[in-house]
Amino acid sequence: xxxxxxxxxxxxxxxxxxxxxxxxxxxxxxxxxxxxxxxxxxxxxxxxxxxxxxxxxxxxxxxxxxxxxxxxxxxxxxxxxxxxxxxxxxxxxxxxxxxxxxxxxxxxxxxxxxxxxxxxxxxxxxxxxxxxxxxxxxxxxxxxxxxxxxxxxxxxxxxxxxxxxxxxxxxxxxxxxxxxxxxxxxxxxxxxxxxxxxxxxxxxxxxxxxxxxxxxxxxxxxxxxxxxxxxxxxxxxxxxxxxxxxxxxxxxxxxxxxxxxxxxxxxxxxxxxxxxxxxxxxxxxxxxxxxxxxxxxxxxxxxxxxxxxxxxxxxxxxxxxxxxxxxxxxxxxxxxxxxxxxxxxxxxxxxxxxxxxxxxxxxxxxxxxxxxxxxxxxxxxxxxxxxxxxxxxxxxxxxxxxxxxxxxxxxxxxxxxxxxxxxxxxxxxxxxxxxxxxxxxxxxxxxxxxxxxxxxxxxxxxxxxxxxxxxxxxxxxx
Amino acid sequence: xxxxxxxxxxxxxxxxxxxxxxxxxxxxxxxxxxxxxxxxxxxxxxxxxxxxxxxxxxxxxxxxxxxxxxxxxxxxxxxxxxxxxxxxxxxxxxxxxxxxxxxxxxxxxxxxxxxxxxxxxxxxxxxxxxxxxxxxxxxxxxxxxxxxxxxxxxxxxxxxxxxxxxxxxxxxxxxxxxxxxxxxxxxxxxxxxxxxxxxxxxxxxxxxxxxxxxxxxxxxxxxxxxxxxxxxxxxxxxxxxxxxxxxxxxxxxxxxxxxxxxxxxxxxxxxxxxxxxxxxxxxxxxxxxxxxxxxxxxxxxxxxxxxxxxxxxxxxxxxxxxxxxxxxxxxxxxxxxxxxxxxxxxxxxxxxxxxxxxxxxxxxxxxxxxxxxxxxxxxxxxxxxxxxxxx
Numbered sequence: 003x004x005x006x007x008x009x010x011x012x013x014x015x016x017x018x019x020x021x022x023x024x025x026x027x028x029x030x031x032x033x034x035x036x037x038x039x040x041x042x043x044x045x046x047x048x049x050x051x052x053x054x055x056x057x058x059x060x061x062x063x064x065x066x067x068x069x070x071x072x073x074x075x076x077x078x079x080x081x082x083x084x085x086x087x088x089x090x091x092x093x094x095x096x097x098x099x100x101x102x103x104x105x106x107x108x109x110x111x112x113x114x115x116x117x118x119x120x121x122x123x124x125x126x127x128x129x130x131x132x133x134x135x136x137x138x139x140x141x142x143x144x145x146x147x148x149x150x151x152x153x154x155x156x157x158x159x160x161x162x163x164x165x166x167x168x169x170x171x172x173x174x175x176x177x178x179x180x181x182x183x184x185x186x187x188x189x190x191x192x193x194x195x196x197x198x199x200x201x202x203x204x205x206x207x208x209x210x211x212x213x214x215x216x217x218x219x220x221x222x223x224x225x226x227x228x229x230x231x232x233x234x235x236x237x238x239x240x241x242x243x244x245x246x247x248x249x250x251x252x253x254x255x256x257x258x259x260x261x262x263x264x265x266x267x268x269x270x271x272x273x274x275x276x277x278x279x280x281x282x283x284x285x286x287x288x289x290x291x292x293x294x295x296x297x298x299x300x301x302x303x304x305x306x307x308x309x310x311x312x313x314x315x316x317x318x319x320x321x322x323x324x325x326x327x328x329x330x331x332x333x334x335x336x337x338x339x340x341x342x343x344x345x346x347x348x349x350x351x352x353x354x355x356x357x358x359x360x361x362x363x364x365x366x367x368x369x370x371x372x373x374x375x376x377x378x379x380x381x382x383x384x385x386x387x388x389x390x391x392x393x394x395x396x397x398x399x400x401x402x403x404x405x406x407x408x409x410x411x412x413x414x415x416x417x418x419x420x421x422x423x424x425x426x427x428x429x430x431x432x433x434x435x436x437x438x439x440x441x442x443x444x445x446x447x448x449x450x451x452x453x454x455x456x457x458x459x460x461x462x463x464x465x466x467x468x469x470x471x472x473x474x475x476x477x478x479x480x
Numbered sequence: 481x482x483x484x485x486x487x488x489x490x491x492x493x494x495x496x497x498x499x500x501x502x503x504x505x506x507x508x509x510x511x512x513x514x515x516x517x518x519x520x521x522x523x524x525x526x527x528x529x530x531x532x533x534x535x536x537x538x539x540x541x542x543x544x545x546x547x548x549x550x551x552x553x554x555x556x557x558x559x560x561x562x563x564x565x566x567x568x569x570x571x572x573x574x575x576x577x578x579x580x581x582x583x584x585x586x587x588x589x590x591x592x593x594x595x596x597x598x599x600x601x602x603x604x605x606x607x608x609x610x611x612x613x614x615x616x617x618x619x620x621x622x623x624x625x626x627x628x629x630x631x632x633x634x635x636x637x638x639x640x641x642x643x644x645x646x647x648x649x650x651x652x653x654x655x656x657x658x659x660x661x662x663x664x665x666x667x668x669x670x671x672x673x674x675x676x677x678x679x680x681x682x683x684x685x686x687x688x689x690x691x692x693x694x695x696x697x698x699x700x701x702x703x704x705x706x707x708x709x710x711x712x713x714x715x716x717x718x719x720x721x722x723x724x725x726x727x728x729x730x731x732x733x734x735x736x737x738x739x740x741x742x743x744x745x746x747x748x749x750x751x752x753x754x755x756x757x758x759x760x761x762x763x764x765x766x767x768x769x770x771x772x773x774x775x776x777x778x779x780x781x782x783x784x785x786x787x788x789x790x791x792x793x794x795x796x797x798x799x800x801x802x803x804x805x806x807x808x809x810x811x812x813x814x815x816x817x818x819x820x821x822x823x824x825x826x827x828x829x830x831x832x833x834x835x836x837x838x839x840x841x842x843x844x845x846x847x848x849x850x851x852x853x854x855x856x857x858x859x860x861x862x863x864x865x866x867x868x869x870x871x
Contacts, residue, residue, distance in 0.1 A: 014561025017764035039556045050766030057560035389773030 517790020578731025607820030665696025713750020725753030
């Protein structure tokens, strides 16, 4: 059989007991022909970002969810047009073993179905509002347990089907009524108000006693307004006022945003930050940059102010190695790195990331420039690998690209220093005892004051500034 | 050739643990095939694999590739919602293939949950391997048909079962042996230590085969042990070996040494196969959250399959024809695995009562009676199970 058919693929539970996942990206488009197990999407769960291999070989006919959407497990996310026997799936075999009824199997990887209709009728619970009807039909040995069918009196039973009420074989006196159904906060409210829940009639599903039931029971006789307000406020966050448009948008904190936040909080509240600023006339550095760009040695390479600042920082670090170290709280040791893995803060599609260039101190200016280009392009494409994100020893953040001059950057956790480079601006500046229009940049350096004293931080910043103000200083420092 | 470059895993500590490893007898890593695919000689272990012909080497390579393929296909099946969970063994193929292929049919295997490569080589039906991971049965096969127990999920508990079984072999006066698989994390469990005490005390014919894959979920092995794990075996008075677990030939040699000792009444042996779990702990785990990708890169260079490929290449055995025959085999196994998985009939509601006791049990019979009557009270008993399960 070669007839084609449309198959939907529903989002499986990719971890253990997950209820939803976010589509990070699609690796295919509608109309693409895909093979079995070809990666079709990247999905972020609460546990991991995982790749989804195609369950079928065929043609993509629809992508039901956009990237960035959080999808409930079990919802269709993609449709395929497949041959009758495509995907290596023995369709015939699968069909032959499927039960004849229209029953939808709960696929193993799909976890629990949250909402379901037509649920089977379960044994009715006994409520105070609907007293249990217990008939001691049997006084013999416990073994019998013969079910007795009784008509339903109340409760949430949608169908008219009878409810099976297994009869307790114990004497009536010892039958314990279940306590009225309610939730812990409601029980607390009732207790606070001195209400016995047994006296309250529940109006919620299955006779559940709600907060309102308790309040109504108390009636007008003095529910302290003071206690009502905070309870209501805590229970339900205020939503948008209808008809006025949404006044606030709530986005769950997760993924990279959550990790970034945790890293920032941990860094900000464990490492005492000091930030120093230095504004430098970088005209000579910019002139050098222009000369290098036009020269043959750097043909094809992308030279930017960041390239020079990074190189200058690496040179200055040689004389101020303290800034390239780590406070190891666990072992009560200061780890001095004898290499530099230079982190560069990058805005990526998945949020802020600080990939680093390994052994950056060993690179020539040309190599450094190539490494920076590769790093930023990889980050922008969202393809930064985990190896690039770990093991950094010091970082640079280029806030100048946003037209910003200075800031107080927060340390990348585990590092002793971070440099923010500001925008290069033409400003009136002192030059050879005159006022001249010069290219000026502000450098902001934050450092971990546990490791780095003001003297060391200041010397590093001054060396860096000297190099940018007069690149010839490199000869003196090399 | 004796090397000691496998490292101790875990990258968060800067401190060098190696000095702590030199105490006692000192277990040097046994290696017969280097990561570059060079066959190096070892006076002590060479004789144990002298009979491994070119043809057998090719067959070992095929098993390594097929096992990896099974692992990848099962991982994909989990991502496609066809399996509830899967514990990938990527990187541990040589430890599993090399050890299981040293066994006789009458030896008995006690695996953990990750020994799916062992199960394949032992001849367990592909569908049966997946049965438990699909939530289709509590156990996938009858252990006595292949002399291999079903996967043990409780960490290290199987070491006690294996010790008891080996005591039984002893009582029978047989010359077979038992082998028990567990990981580095299991060595921290009480069960495993108790098993080693008993095995050593009774000198039972048992091989403790520890795959040190360096990570107990997110816990690096260096936090579990300040000595090589092989030294733990020594501590219980067992002869212990430390072998390159990514070297199928070295694993085979070590396992044969241990089995021979067991059969000759020499008692238990502890083997630490130093390998690396290149994938997640299970499909529900994300290792990038706790381990350095550089470590993974280092281990990728020691890949168990790559080195046999290189060795076969050096010997002129890795022909196009051979390569395509291995690929064909792996493809067909993957196809069979998938078909068996998606075509697996759902279990019957009352199957849950099967295999609990081997003999009739009135208490269980009563429960089954009650449950079947409960099910009979629904219009569609099967539907009731689904809905119950979904709640």
